[in-house]
Amino acid sequence: MDIASALDYQHNHCMPPIVHCDLKPSNILLDDDMGAHLADFGLAKFLHSLGNSCHNSSTSLLGPRGSIVYIAPEYDFGSKPSTEGDVYSYKIIILEMMTGRLPTDKMFTNGLDLHKYVENDFLK
Numbered sequence: 086m087d088i089a090s091a092l093d094y095q096h097n098h099c100m101p102p103i104v105h106c107d108l109k110p111s112n113i114l115l116d117d118d119m120g121a122h123l124a125d126f127g128l129a130k131f132l133h134s135l136g137n138s139c140h141n142s143s144t145s146l147l148g149p150r151g152s153i154v155y156i157a158p159e160y161d162f163g164s165k166p167s168t169e170g171d172v173y174s175y176k177i178i179i180l181e182m183m184t185g186r187l188p189t190d191k192m193f194t195n196g197l198d199l200h201k202y203v204e205n206d207f208l209k
Contacts, residue, residue, distance in 0.1 A: 087121035088113060092175060095123075096168040102132045104166045107151040108174035110181070130166045154188035183207075 088108075095103040105112075106128040114124045128151055157164070157173035164170075177188055180199050184207070186192070188199045 088123065088175060088178070091121075091123045092168075092171055096171065102168060104130045104132060104168055105171050105174075106130055106166050107155075108171050108178070109152045109155045110178060113178075132166075132168070 092105070092108075095105065103126075105123060105126065107125060108123070112123065112125040114122045116122060151160070151174075155174040155177050157167075157170040160166075160170060177199065180203055181187060184199070184203060186199060186202065190199075193199065193202070
């Protein structure tokens, strides 16, 4: 819940909105009361609104940046960082916590990934 609140703050209450771009378990720190805090904003981007769309303040010629198993698939197709990408990463973290499986688990081969595993085994 702490991370959802932090993302809500960054995406909806900061001006301009901030996209973390590298949300993963190792970038979530726990305090003495087990409160979760976002860390490592090295890849974070500011989104600047132009009309009805948002554009990030910089572009990268290096392709997708962040931890591969946690970044949104559309980043492979050249999409710019977005709040939706952070939400995707958060979803992967939640699935990881709920299933006890890492997205890099050796069982995920031949097209099976964490999403399909949950769909097949938990949503029946």
